[in-house]
Amino acid sequence: xxxxxxxxxxxxxxxxxxxxxxxxxxxxxxxxxxxxxxxxxxxxxxxxxxxxxxxxxxxxxxxxxxxxxxxxxxxxxxxxxxxxxxxxxxxxxxxxxxxxxxxxxxxxxxxxxxxxxxxxxxxxxxxxxxxxxxxxxxxxxxxxxxxxxxxxxxxxxxxxxxxxxxxxxxxxxxxxxxxxxxxxxxxxxxxxxxxxxxxxxxxxxxxxxxxxxxxxxxxxxxxxxxxxxxxxxxxxxxxxxxxxxxxxxxxxxxxxxxxxxxxxxxxxxxxxxxxxxxxxxxxxxxxxxxxxxxxxxxxxxxxxxxxxxxxxxx
Amino acid sequence: xxxxxxxxxxxxxxxxxxxxxxxxxxxxxxxxxxxxxxxxxxxxxxxxxxxxxxxxxxxxxxxxxxxxxxxxxxxxxxxxxxxxxxxxxxxxxxxxxxxxxxxxxxxxxxxxxxxxxxxxxxxxxxxxxxxxxxxxxxxxxxxxxxxxxxxxxxxxxxxxxxxxxxxxxxxxxxxxxxxxxxxxxxxxxxxxxxxxxxxxxxxxxxxxxxxxxxxxxxxxxxxxxxxxxxxxxxxxxxxxxxxxxxxxxxxxxxxxxxxxxxxxxxxxxxxxxxxxxxxxxxxxxxxxxxxxxxxxxxxxxxxxxxxxxxxxxxxxxxxxxxxxxxxxxx
Numbered sequence: 263x264x265x266x267x268x269x270x271x272x273x274x275x276x277x278x279x280x281x282x283x284x285x286x287x288x289x290x291x292x293x294x295x296x297x298x299x300x301x302x303x304x305x306x307x308x309x310x311x312x313x314x315x316x317x318x319x320x321x322x323x324x325x326x327x328x329x330x331x332x333x334x335x336x337x338x339x340x341x342x343x344x345x346x347x348x349x350x351x352x353x354x355x356x357x358x359x360x361x362x363x364x365x366x367x368x369x370x371x372x373x374x375x376x377x378x379x380x381x382x383x384x385x386x387x388x389x390x391x392x393x394x395x396x397x398x399x400x401x402x403x404x405x406x407x408x409x410x411x412x413x414x415x416x417x418x419x420x421x422x423x424x425x426x427x428x429x430x431x432x433x434x435x436x437x438x439x440x441x442x443x444x445x446x447x448x449x450x451x452x453x454x455x456x457x458x459x460x461x462x463x464x465x466x467x468x469x470x471x472x473x474x475x476x477x478x479x480x481x482x483x484x485x486x487x488x489x490x491x492x493x494x495x496x497x498x499x500x501x502x503x504x505x506x507x508x509x510x511x512x513x514x515x516x517x518x519x520x521x522x523x524x525x526x527x528x529x530x531x532x533x534x535x536x537x538x539x540x541x542x543x544x545x546x547x548x549x550x551x552x553x554x555x556x557x558x559x560x561x562x563x564x565x566x567x568x569x570x571x572x573x574x575x576x
Numbered sequence: 577x578x579x580x581x582x583x584x585x586x587x588x589x590x591x592x593x594x595x596x597x598x599x600x601x602x603x604x605x606x607x608x609x610x611x612x613x614x615x616x617x618x619x620x621x622x623x624x625x626x627x628x629x630x631x632x633x634x635x636x637x638x639x640x641x642x643x644x645x646x647x648x649x650x651x652x653x654x655x656x657x658x659x660x661x662x663x664x665x666x667x668x669x670x671x672x673x674x675x676x677x678x679x680x681x682x683x684x685x686x687x688x689x690x691x692x693x694x695x696x697x698x699x700x701x702x703x704x705x706x707x708x709x710x711x712x713x714x715x716x717x718x719x720x721x722x723x724x725x726x727x728x729x730x731x732x733x734x735x736x737x738x739x740x741x742x743x744x745x746x747x748x749x750x751x752x753x754x755x756x757x758x759x760x761x762x763x764x765x766x767x768x769x770x771x772x773x774x775x776x777x778x779x780x781x782x783x784x785x786x787x788x789x790x791x792x793x794x795x796x797x798x799x800x801x802x803x804x805x806x807x808x809x810x811x812x813x814x815x816x817x818x819x820x821x822x823x824x825x826x827x828x829x830x831x832x833x834x835x836x837x838x839x840x841x842x843x844x845x846x847x848x849x850x851x852x853x854x855x856x857x858x859x860x861x862x863x864x865x866x867x868x869x870x871x872x873x874x875x876x877x878x879x880x881x882x883x884x885x886x887x888x889x890x891x892x893x894x895x896x897x898x899x900x901x902x903x904x905x906x
Contacts, residue, residue, distance in 0.1 A: 294724020301717035308770040312750035396884035398833035400851040405646035416666030518859040555746035
């Protein structure tokens with residue numbers, strides 16, 4: 263799209279000399295800045311400035327006696343050495359490593375089906391699958407908490423019914439899988455819709471040629487369509503990774519349901535929240551926020567680079 | 577109105593005619609996304625075995641059940657008393673049927689934690705201001721980036737793209753710390769103004785303008801002597817409507833669902849949005865012995881979800897084909 267933007271605009275027809283014309287374009291283009299300015303101002307104030315302030319705050323320490331003093335990297339060292347922070351980071355990385363591939367596989371499966379038109383009532387299903395996107399994470403987590411609740415929840419009754427006794431979806435072992443199910447429920451439809459759109463833009467003649475060659479359908483899907491929507495998949499991996507590493511709402515709400523399996527530092531964002539609000543250690547929380555930001559940038563960008571490498575090889 | 581300008585200039589009326597296909601983006605003209613059966617390869621050509629379509633439809637049905645189960649539970653249990661929510665079978669109705677009573681409780685200040693419909697009003701206000709503001713800023717900025725080459729426009733645009741990388745958490749806590757300094761805690765602007773910053777929206781609008789607002793059309797209007805502001809409002813904006821709807825939808829949903837920032841910056845329950853209020857209720861119901869709040873959490877959840885689902889169903893044509901969402905991927 264940048265190719266389009268960088269092209270010189272078509273010449274206005276008329277007698278203008280090249281010089282006058284380029285001055286005219288220049289002056290006109292300068293006006294473009296004023297279209298962008300309101301957004302940039304808001305962007306600066308509400309995005310860049312807070313980031314800068316976070317870095318600034320993280321370099322200071324507030325003590326009960328002695329007030330706020332410059333403490334350099336002390337907050338960073340403390341966070342980096344905190345086992346609770348890192349166990350949270352490892353947990354969300356595991357979460358992302360399972361949730362994202364499973365979700366994208368489901369999303370790709372259904373996107374393919376709707377693209378091929380091989381299911382009945384495809385339009386209806388497409389609409390239904392997208393509904394959870396309209397459900398706030400808080401409400402989604404509350405609903406699933408009721409459903410999975412160990413004593414009264416219908417899912418536990420169901421597990422009993424099929425012979426699985428003493429299943430506790432809120433236990434230490436099952437809490438992460440439970441959250442994975444919830445997040446898959448919330449986001450599959452959205453991912454499916456993006457993949458569906460990407461699949462629609464695969465040229466029809468390519469598929470027709472493959473069909474005429476008697477290529478089996480599964481091969482068309484995996485060898486023709488999948489590679490052609492790889493950019494979309496890479497982008498979704500990227501977006502979902504950023505989201506997954508900031509996991510916050512679902513574990514917080516689940517923890518309300520008297521859930522012992524979720525510690526107050528279950529995820530890095532919960533760690534930041536608790537350090538800031540319950541612990542009142544704003545400087546430390548700011549340092550943790552900066553570190554989490556960097557971890558997310560590194561992981562998401564490296565996933566992008568890694569993907570690109572691999573796709574170049576194949 | 578612009579048609580007159582364009583035609584009178586002796587140009588073919590094609591840009592105006594293009595408005596119709598342009599609604600979906602020019603590139604989409606070749607294939608039709610809204611009509612599922614148009615221009616589709618007939619499924620007989622895929623060489624599928626008998627029963628495959630049935631099996632696949634069944635798989636869709638299973639996933640639809642998974643998708644609808646929590647919502648069905650919510651609908652059914654919003655009609656129950658507190659005791660029945662826990663004791664009766666979760667997926668069927670039970671007497672007494674107290675939907676009306678549960679609903680009327682949403683207007684009251686139960687246990688002093690706040691009034692649901694006040695939160696509902698707050699959420700709607702925040703969503704309209706924040707989502708509307710985000711859409712307006714994105715419309716201006718997207719148009720500016722797509723159709724002007726001002727100095728450092730590229731650098732600025734890459735900066736916006738880079739912002740997509742920044743985790744919300746890394747912004748939210750600093751915002752809270754900043755607000756504490758400048759007395760924006762418990763101010764609705766503390767939530768509304770940051771909600772107006774939508775880098776994704778700007779990116780989407782730029783892409784949309786590039787495919788649906790022809791450069792030639794803008795240049796023709798310029799030669800006619802129209803001012804840039806007038807060109808934007810009278811010429812470009814009408815062509816940008818489908819894109820704007822998508823950005824509006826996405827940003828309204830974003831504000832409606834936002835939890836972390838309002839959780840941090842509001843500590844008076846009359847300012848809460850629905851998410852924070854419902855979160856508070858479910859915490860109190862579990863941990864402070866206010867078990868009578870459980871039916872309220874359930875019906876409150878339902879009333880929170882219904883407007884958004886309704887909005888999505890009404891605006892289906894803007895998202896169902898993936899329209900603009902898809903351009904993220906291209």
